[in-house]
Amino acid sequence: MADFAQKPAYEIARRLEVRGQQSYSWFILIAPPGEGEAGVEPFAEELEAFLGREPRVLDITGFLVDDLRSKLQDPPDDPVILLGFNERSGEFWSSIDVNRSGLERSGGIIFWLSAKGVSELCTYAPNVRSFVGGSIFVVGREGSEMSPEERRGRLRDLAAYFRMNDDEVIRLAEARKLPAEPEFVEWLVLLGRGDLV
């Protein structure tokens, strides 16, 4: 059966960055197999590197829909990663669905779900699913979707476009003089130097 695309965290973060900080975007991310919610922290770090703003990680366990609405609207413009959906009932998802408008905000919302959680959402919350559209991804490990050849090809493209080589990029990053463009973040990640972001 068809499955959602697996994308590395930096690429998902880049999509959020492309849409802009006030894009009203909603994403669904499916935890990497075996990682559950442990993968949230590295993803949040990746997101912060691209957006230049620390995302809020919000565990909604035990929340009523109204609690969720209040938390999301205070403040309404920061990126938020929502956790804690996996034990929620179909009735809860239906309530989220009915109240979708109350959850809308200018900052991005990322639902961090298990594969089962995504099925529940798609079953009980068709309005939420429609709002998310195709922005549903399985979070891959860093660069996991790219084969070594694809990675080399992308690095060649970046080097040709910016007329720089890998060493120069690392030197500039170490000297904190690297331009702010997201492509340089991607470049460092592809080089395995995400620590310099």
Add this chain to the structure above:
Amino acid sequence: MIRAGLVIDELHGSLYRHLAVRADLEPGSQQLLVGGIGSGKTTELLLAESWLRSQEGAVSLYIDITAETDLSGFNEGALLAGFGRHLYRYVLSKFSADAGVQQTTVKETKQAIQEFCYGKTETEWVPYPDEPQDWEPEAEDFSDSDGYYRTREVPGKLKPPIPAIRRDLQSIGQTLSRLLALIREQKSDVVVIFDGLDRLLVPEKFVAAIYQDFRVLRGLKVSVLATAPISILYGAAQQISEQFERVHHIAPVPAAEPLLQTVLRRRCSDLSLLSEANVARLCTYSGGVLRDLITLSRDAGEEAYVAGANEVRDQDVEYSAKQLGTAYLRGLGPEQIAALWTLANTRSLNLKLPAVLELLVTRRVIEYSTTDFRVHPALMAVLPQQEEAKSQ
């Protein structure tokens, strides 16, 4: 987006104008706008509101009620509370500079509307039963020999979670009529536009939320435009439609319709990024569902961008269609997949079965007319064969 010129206002004929004109000419009329998820209902309502605003003698209040209160439970009175709040705000802004009767009315109605929306504390007299007392009086007892006073909280209509209580809605109706009288003195009539009611996917929930409130609004001669779930068009729920002056069905725009491509071109800032062929393919995969067309195009563009491509490529369109189709596929059981294959092969759909009706309500099936149903094209592209579905 309307103001930015990104919306094509004649996409569904002149539907918004039909809605608005009737609401304007027939005070107290009630019209429903019915359509599947993502069909553009909100856009039509906002266009109708915009048209009404341009007319002298019409006051239109657009309320996305699900953004203001939790409608997932049974909560009679929530629509009237939302209407009261918006009406009060309008009157306050309109008559704030005036003195005399208008100001007095505004002040007097404020408390009643606030209490109806957000609740209040009431003191009530509780008489002692006739039989002899065998307990000590409570702390709130004011030492009256026949009984005592106690306070109780009356929840408001807009304070979630909404409890299932019933109230006499006529009292708030009288308060609202005083505000409406101020507007009518200015030779204007009020049209209220309720968006978000289509989220109540099951007809029974929809009726429970609107029945009493719409009756009061009709009595107040306030015209109503409201969205409604597509399920009220089929089966036993069809009789719901008979209670309204008009039920407008907003069908998806056929994929081959040039107007659909115009939607995309209006939204795409750089037309050179998207070839004619890919515009056509995006329209086809969307099935004419407007929100899907927009998200498919956005996702294809995004995919091209992160891949470093200079334009949207064929594989980007295929990628975005697969992502959307997979989202539609997720959550379906073998029986529903079988029903979709039956529809694809025979063009027949048994909407009397709740599981099949759900396919329509959740947009896996698109209704082009009352007899023309088809599987959403993006879903069709990833729909597993029945044997494969059973083995999952």
